[in-house]
Amino acid sequence: MYDIIVIGAGHAGIEAAMAACRMHKKVALVTLDIQMAGSMPCNPSVGGPAKGIVVREIDALGGLMPIVADQTALQFKMLNTTKGPGVWSLRVQSDKEEYKKQMASILQNTKGLTVIEDACTNLLIENQRVTGVHLKTHGNVLARAVILTTGTYMTSTILRGHTATVSGPEDQPTIQSLSAGLQEHGVRLFRLKTGTPPRILRDSIDFSKAEKQPGTPEFFSFSETTKPEDVLSFDRQEICHLIYTTPKTHEIIREHLQDSAMYSGLVKGVGPRYCPSIEDKLVRFADKERHQLFLEPESKSLETIYLQGFSTSMPIDVQEQMVHSLPGLENAKIVKYAYAIEYDAIDPLQMKPSMENKVIENLFTAGQVNGTSGYEEAAGQGLMAGINAALKIDGKEPFVLRRDEAYIGVMIDDLCTKGTKEPYRLLTSRAEYRLLLRHDNADQRLLEKGYQLGVVSKERYEQFQKKMETIQKTKELLQEVHIKPTESINAYLSSLGFDPLQHGCSALELLKRPQVTIKGLQSWIEQNIDASVARQIEIEVKYAGYIEKAKRDARHLQAMDQKKLPEGLDYLHMDNLRLEARQKLDQIRPSTLGQASRISGINPSDIAILSLCVKPHKK
Incomplete structure (x- = not known):
């Protein structure tokens, strides 16, 4: 008997299992071959536009992918540096073999985690509640929650020319019986396709x-x-x-x-x-x-x-x-x-924002089985599924990230509100608050939440607090540094295309000008400032107005997302709602008024009617 069983040791399964272990749960990770953990059957890389920021968010929530990706990288490249900081994103060329080795070693040596090399042939379900799994060799194994992260291995077929071969990626076996078992209990599946080059x-x-x-x-x-x-x-x-x-x-x-x-x-x-x-x-x-x-x-x-x-x-x-x-x-x-x-995926419209399936209780899903593409999207979902499965077992409220808090929040909201008919990929254009969701501030957005959940260590949290103290003290220092209109400072400003200073000002005030950097002002500051701290301050100062506007817009979204809708609402017989709105609301069953407002086809008049059904907000 386990607290949680995770099916699959891909990028989603690894993060799900590790997060649950950090939250002191007894976890079993079922995989065909532990040496294939963290396999990269397609791109040998981690990160890229939007995806790189997701990896930073995984790090702020105590995930494993960022650490191993750094240690096994063959090349580091920061993308989009000629554009604004809202789209900067790190990408690394990975050593796919070393990445797998490190992941397998960590999983095999994690306290509270049991690795079972076997094939999951079906889920054990009683009264629409999952109670465990059936394994090909080990038979029935019981658990209080199951996290399904089968990736592209569920009823998968390799296609080349006019030939179709029943197989998973990299000549691994496919799982044929899971699809039928899920459909038997009302889970909707659909076929997706992806591919790989020579x-x-x-x-x-x-x-x-x-x-x-x-x-x-x-x-x-x-x-x-x-x-x-x-x-x-x-x-x-x-x-x-x-x-x-x-x-x-x-x-x-x-x-x-x-x-x-x-x-x-x-x-x-x-x-x-x-x-x-x-x-x-x-x-x-x-x-x-x-x-x-x-x-x-x-x-x-x-x-x-x-x-x-x-x-x-x-x-x-x-x-x-x-x-x-x-x-x-x-x-x-x-x-x-x-x-x-080609493989089977689960309709993400049947998924709650907590990653739990709406049809089968205590069944959580994460990764490509939810219709996404990419290692990073999978890892982010796995992390959230592991956290929420542990919270569900403890009888606690789910952990849901808002769209203004993380790209992970944008992705999960997109999936369970809009669904997908093709492999979903995160893009910066999907995030309306991307200036708030930057590479440099992932820890500021999420690390304290991770610490409160128990997935981030006390030592890591204390290091973060020291970093924030350093940033604050550095800003105070820059405010105190008074720069006079001397020949040298005016020569520096002239080289950047600015008019000379007429009056003195603080270094912090001067940083508001485009292209003026802390490094460029170093001889007047007379104190060495760490490069990462300097980047953080420069972004905050130069984009202060835009950031504040984005925060104001986000506060409106936050207010809508705090208004919870009752779970048992009978949308199909709700007076004054349009027929399209009734059907879509009944299909998706949003958990908040904010989520309902983001459903395609739901208009402001529908939201006005729904607002009458909102639960009183608990302070």
């Missing part, structure tokens, strides 16, 4: 025909606990390369379009809009003369290069022609051929 032997590539893509020289990390000495120095980091498709590549793809599993009629599921196959790119963007591709290393222990942007489900012989048409890959040797994979 892997190329490194020594068979002529890199002189590609553009070098180095990382960022400055120190950045996903975890606040990571120190510069914990990661590869810039001069030891790997270099990625950029190439482009050629007219010959496009000609080959168009000639063989009907040989692709996607266009032959073999694929039934919906593919990812924001990470399409190369043949889909040619069809959707027919006017583009070329598409960029990145050559990325997978691991120091592997001789393979990942061909980013060249996902395809073409037959093997056509893939050979396609790859050999690319610059530098004329003589390339393909080590692993590309494929598409």
